[in-house]
Amino acid sequence: MNVLDIQAREILDSRGFPTLEVDLYLADGGSGRASVPSGKSTGSREAVEWRDKDSERYFGRGIQGAIRHIEEMILPSVRNKPFEDQAAFDQHLIQLDGSSDKHRLGANAILGCSIAFARAAADAKHVTLVESLSSAFGAASLRFPIPMMNVINGGKHADSGISTQEFMLVPHGCSDVSEAIRMGAQTYQTLRDILELKGYRVAVGDEGGFAPQLRSTVEALELLTMAIERAGFVPGTHVSLAVDFAANDFYHNGRYEFEGNSWTSSEMTEYCLEIVRRFPIVSIEDGLAEDDWEGWGAHTSRLTGSGVQCVGDDIFVTNSEIFRKGIDQGIANAILIKPNQIGTVTETFDTMHLAAQAHYGTIVSHRSGETDDSFIADFALATASGQMKAGSPARGERVAKYNQLLRLLEKFPHVPLASDIYRR
Numbered sequence: 001m002n003v004l005d006i007q008a009r010e011i012l013d014s015r016g017f018p019t020l021e022v023d024l025y026l027a028d029g030g031s032g033r034a035s036v037p038s039g040k041s042t043g044s045r046e047a048v049e050w051r052d053k054d055s056e057r058y059f060g061r062g063i064q065g066a067i068r069h070i071e072e073m074i075l076p077s078v079r080n081k082p083f084e085d086q087a088a089f090d091q092h093l094i095q096l097d098g099s100s101d102k103h104r105l106g107a108n109a110i111l112g113c114s115i116a117f118a119r120a121a122a123d124a125k126h127v128t129l130v131e132s133l134s135s136a137f138g139a140a141s142l143r144f145p146i147p148m149m150n151v152i153n154g155g156k157h158a159d160s161g162i163s164t165q166e167f168m169l170v171p172h173g174c175s176d177v178s179e180a181i182r183m184g185a186q187t188y189q190t191l192r193d194i195l196e197l198k199g200y201r202v203a204v205g206d207e208g209g210f211a212p213q214l215r216s217t218v219e220a221l222e223l224l225t226m227a228i229e230r231a232g233f234v235p236g237t238h239v240s241l242a243v244d245f246a247a248n249d250f251y252h253n254g255r256y257e258f259e260g261n262s263w264t265s266s267e268m269t270e271y272c273l274e275i276v277r278r279f280p281i282v283s284i285e286d287g288l289a290e291d292d293w294e295g296w297g298a299h300t301s302r303l304t305g306s307g308v309q310c311v312g313d314d315i316f317v318t319n320s321e322i323f324r325k326g327i328d329q330g331i332a333n334a335i336l337i338k339p340n341q342i343g344t345v346t347e348t349f350d351t352m353h354l355a356a357q358a359h360y361g362t363i364v365s366h367r368s369g370e371t372d373d374s375f376i377a378d379f380a381l382a383t384a385s386g387q388m389k390a391g392s393p394a395r396g397e398r399v400a401k402y403n404q405l406l407r408l409l410e411k412f413p414h415v416p417l418a419s420d421i422y423r424r
Contacts, residue, residue, distance in 0.1 A: 001089075001121055002027040003078040006113060008070040010063055013038055013369040014397040015206060017061050021371075022070065022112035024120045027080070032119025034375065036108045037340055037367035040206065043248070043290050043314035045322060047343040050106025066109040073105060074113055086136050089117050090346035107343035114344040115375055128411060129378040137349040139356070139384035143418040144177035144409070145364065146170060147402060148242055148283070148389045149184045151191055152212070152220050153205025155246050163258050164217045166244035167209070167224055168389070170282055170422070173238035177409055177417050181402050183231075183239055185393040191227035206368040208392035216259055217243075221279045228280075236280030240422065243275070244285040248314050251289035265295025269302050276308050282422040285311035285336065296331040309334045309361055309422065318342040320351045327358045334361030337385065339376070352383055361421060363387040370397040374404035381408055386418035 004025045013019040021035040038049060050066040057064075077096055083089040093113060097105040122132035134142065148168045155165030171183035191210065195202050200212035214220050221241065228235045235241075247268065250256055256263040263271070265288055272287045284303060287310070288295045296315065303310040312332035316323045318341040326332060335355050339348045355362050364380035366389060380388040388405075391398035409415075 001030070001083050001124060002080055003075075003083070003117075005079070006070055006075045006116070008067045008109075008112065010067065011035060011371070013371055014395065015040075015369045017369060018058050018063050019369065019371060020063050020066055020108045020112045022116040024113060024116035026120050026124050028124050030120040030122075030124025032116040032121070032123060034112050034115035034119065035371040035373040036112045036115075037371060037373075038108070038369035039338070039340070040368040043317040043341070045101075045290070045319060046317045046341045047107035048101045048103040049108040049340070050103075063106075063108060066106040069105045069109045070113065074109065083117075086114075086118055086121060087346045090114050090344035093344060094347075102343045107340060110343045111340050114346070115339070115373075118345050129375075130382045130408060130412070133345075133379060133382035137346075137353075138382045141384065142381055142412060142415045143384045143386060144405060144415055145380040145385055145388035146172045146418055146421065147177075147180055147184055147405070148363065148387055149188065149392050150207045150244075150389065151188050151209045151392045152224065153207055153209035154211075154217075154220070155249055161213050162217055162220060163245070163250050164220070164243060165246035165249070166207070166285075167220050168242040168244070168283075169224070169228070170240040170242050171238065172240060172282075172417075172419050172422060173233070175417055175419060177405050180417055181393065181406065183233060187227050187231040187233065187239055188393050190231040191223065194223060194227055194230065204392070204394060207366075208395035208398045218275065218278075221275060221281075225279055240280045240282040242283035242285070243281060244311075244313070245287050246314070247286050247289045251292065256289075265292055266298065269295070269299045272299070273302060273306060276303070276306050281308060283309040283311055283334070286313050286315070290314040293329065293331070296326075297329060300330060300332055304333050311336055311361075311363060313338075313365075318348060318351050320347070320354050323351055323354060327354070327360070332360070334363060336389070337362050337364045338367060339379070340367060345379075348379075349383065352385065361386065363389055365389040366391055366398070366401065372397050372400045374400045377401045377404035377408065381405070381412070381415070384418070386421050
């Protein structure tokens with residue numbers, strides 16, 4: 001596959017900040033487009049996205065420099081050069097950047113080219129992106145991911161006043177992804193009715209979830225359990241709950257400053273176990289902070305012993321080297337997968353392959369600053385990750401991912417939903 005041309009442009013993400021869109025053209029006529037998301041609640045070890053830091057443009061968040069890096073450095077180095085596959089193309093970009101965190105070219109510039117190449121390769125082969133990715137990297141058999149829908153936003157994603165960042169619906173009591181999406185959407189709409197009836201506002205946060213002014217995390221979980229029941233489903237059987245604490249954001253000087261409390265790691269873990277006992281929670285993400293490695297060991301043991309998926313995001317940042325350290329220390333039993341945390345399709349898959357070898361769960365995830373690019377839906381199916389976070393079933397950039405799963409079901413009608421993940 002010979003690269004003919006790459007075009008890059010500055011577009012807006014779902015929060016109104018600039019991000020990068022890339023078109024890549026192969027000499028044999030294949031082409032692909034990709035746009036790159038951006039996180040707000042980020043781990044400190046994530047690959048570095050390029051931002052111009054020019055205060056006169058977009059408050060310093062412009063990406064004109066990333067575009068120049070593509071036009072002046074990446075394109076001349078790949079034009080008319082044959083690449084055997086995705087791994088060869090990505091490895092070229094990694095070596096061209098030459099840094100451990102991709103700060104030289106920018107992880108956004110590199111990832112935009114990487115995903116655009118993946119789409120162009122599929123186009124050139126006249127196959128779907130799922131088939132192309134699965135052939136290159138995928139699991140032995142496909143399965144549709146269970147949608148994890150963030151329907152109440154807190155933390156940095158909203159001004160709801162609660163510390164916990166995400167409250168997710170997990171519709172898993174079915175065998176069909178379209179039914180899972182229907183169950184999640186109906187519960188979301190029922191939640192809206194409950195909030196309105198109780199006098200709460202129904203404005204939404206960055207990821208499309210509601211942002212009512214609540215007193216506590218427990219109150220949010222009570223409302224969600226009520227919504228599941230009133231929507232006609234059985235909590236814990238048809239629809240369960242998942243929580244992302246994003247504990248980095250309230251970890252200060254070795255303490256967790258959480259909703260009026262100042263807790264140690266063990267006290268934060270006890271709180272997680274308490275809400276697990278009270279509510280149909282099947283997954284807890286980032287219950288502790290990224291630097292609290294000592295606390296994570298006991299946290300993992302206690303949560304997994306209660307049958308709950310214990311997810312590491314900020315602590316691992318989709319980085320296989322960091323993740324390998326976590327595996328060796330028995331930290332978490334699942335990992336969040338965000339391509340822009342590491343910067344290429346190949347490195348993202350490498351981390352997922354390591355997770356499979358270590359029997360860790362994987363959750364392919366969006367970011368808070370999103371675009372209408374639905375790549376993660378294809379990627380989640382192609383890699384049989386089993387779970388996908390894409391926000392609430394509202395806001396176009398979130399719904400784009402769920403709608404893509406529905407389209408993919410037409411092409412892969414016999415592929416089941418990964419409904420056997422949760423032990424509770």
